[in-house]
Amino acid sequence: MDRRNFIKFCGVTTALAGFQAGYPTLRAAELKQYNKVKLVDGKGQPIKAKNLTTKESYVFNYPFMSTPAFLLNLPTKPPGGDKLVGKDGEYTWEGGTGVDGTVVAFTAICSHQLSYPTKDGSPISYYATEPSEDAGRTGVIVCCEHDRIYDPAQGGKMIATNKKATQPMAAIRLEYDAAADELYATGVYGTERFNDFFKAYKKELLEEYGPGVAKQEVADTAAVLLLSEYSATKDKC
Amino acid sequence: MDKGNNEISRRGFIKLGGAAAATLATGGLASSVAQADDKKAHMVGTGAKAYLPKAKGPRLVIVGGGTSGLTIAKYAKKEYPKFDVVLVEKRDMYSSCFSSNLWYAGVINLEFLADHSFLDAAKNNNYTYFNATCTGLDRAARKLYTNQGEIAYDYLVLAPGIGYDYSRIGVKDPETETALRTIYPAGFTMPTEHSTIKAKVQGFEGGVFMLNVPGGNYRCLPAPYERACMIAAAFKKNKVKAKVLVLDHNPDITIKAKGFHAAFNELYKDYIEYKPSMEIKSVDLEKKTIKTEFDTITFDDASIYPGVRGSKLLEQFGIMDPKNPQKEALIDTLKYNVIGDDRVYVTGDSRPHPYSKSANTSNTEGKYVAKVLAARAQGKDIEWYSPETICYSLVNASPLEGISVDATYAYDAKTKSFSFSKDTKMFEDRDASKGRGTLSWAKGMYRDLFA
């Protein structure tokens, strides 16, 4: 990962012309660019942003073969522009994309202690229709492991409770091809903890993916599944 | 015999000169030879420096590689990389106390609890694991004594966990206490106790298996009730005609009462009998009975949980609060340093706080104390924040179902006391989600301590 270049957001805004980038001004935060991949369905067909349900969350592995991310279609357009604080300082969340500016993506690895959706089950999920008991409402991402609540409409910021604050969920940068109604993932910003993740789950990742696979970057396309397809069970809290 | 030329080795005699003989004399064969005509007391580890690399920065020594010590070793180094961290732990093999109840029902195996290496924790997090038993402390000289030699420290954290206080169940002679520790171990400290209890449970052929819940702030409030569920689950599975008799010192289940009562009544109606307000006053080993104020109760087998106290180390080192009924540490409750000494800290289950003595508390508290140490080493200070007591209990072994509590604490500066914060929540409707949570919480804890 260290060999990747850091590219300042202000540098790439021009390159994004033609794509709806959600929130156009800013930014001190650094985008870590990874392979640009097209989001596709289980059969390899490009997904259409306008067909995404608002009732459930999707998961795709990005930027690495073993690192899941949430793709959400929020019921309303988040304003964006949230000033957030990550490990390396302040950054601004871009907001949503897609036709209505409602499509957002975050890493699904909890920024507290790295719980994440696996094939067997997911302790962390998005509460689209059923309220979370912890949060007392819908529209939140909650990690049941230690009850951290994140708001995807505020850039994945942790909602304040009496708990020691955790950094926001790292955001996945999406690009939207309006003409084709297709989505691409291009990088990650905010505080990502992929190195910690690889270290913490060394054994598990080796078992699940075999040697050397987990840390490979996803290339070309990433398959988007419903969380209910991705993980056999979902914890509720 | 010439003292400077001790003769050892069975085959040829090897002559050893002064310096070499002195090194060997600290242990093993040479010392027994030396003692043949030297009847002075010889103490392992005293007068010699521990054989450790030279400190490369301020030396932070931590006694106890349990939940608290492992957390502080890792996170203090992260917070302030200049620290030269040495973790002094007497065990050479880790096995966790938390999650051990699940082993009794066969939900997990011993590997789950014990396949975690102190060496890997040290290597992964850039500190030194020193396998030794701490035996003394000289705070004036900032020196810690161990059976492997002395260690000079700049900062010292004592995280030795709890001790048992058998006097609180009316046992006041060493004969009975030793017999109880051996035959009916509590299973709240050493892994070897868990092995004994596991064998008891799996081999139990019927009758009354007694468990008790002590008074006071004992280690892990829900654990005795969880244990009752797991042992009952094992009996149910093994189809033995047996009863888990739970004698509770307290007037009711101390935490997650609704969830445990529901489990006792709905899952183990024929297997668990719960009796509140039963304070053990004495134990008769011969008759296998215990006495409470009004009753005499007979059992066939048992695991007896005496009162809990701060580790005896604190008392021996003169840093125990004599007014504390559980003999816990005399420390600043916000900064954890021994009163009047900002170089020595006490953390984990020896703390005097009314916090639940749980791994999650020790782990989150440890991260805070790591910050305190890092700040102080740089002449700064940080604000207090609460540890988190997130504690899952498995109540059903098949299918897996759990309940949980999620607590934080509030500090009242006026009364200098702590209470549960208003955000504290109980999740007492048992379900599969919290069943899985019980296991994944533990895996997360091992990861945090060792990876």
Ligand SMILES: Cc1cc2nc3c(=O)[nH]c(=O)nc-3n(C[C@H](O)[C@H](O)[C@H](O)COP(=O)(O)OP(=O)(O)OC[C@H]3O[C@@H](n4cnc5c(N)ncnc54)[C@H](O)[C@@H]3O)c2cc1C
């Ligand atoms: C049956 C059971 C179930 C539990 N369930 C849960 C649960 O579900 N959830 C939860 O959060 N917590 C649970 N706990 C509680 C949890 O295990 C403890 O609260 C936590 O481990 C306390 O951490 P500690 O570091 O203070 O003590 P410990 O983890 O006991 O560590 C103390 C360490 O100090 C070492 N030591 C002591 N004296 C010396 C010396 N002189 N020299 C060198 N080393 C020394 C010991 O060997 C030990 O490794 C449970 C405990 C038990 C026993």
Ligand code: FES
């Ligand atoms: S790992 Fe998600 S809340 Fe702790």
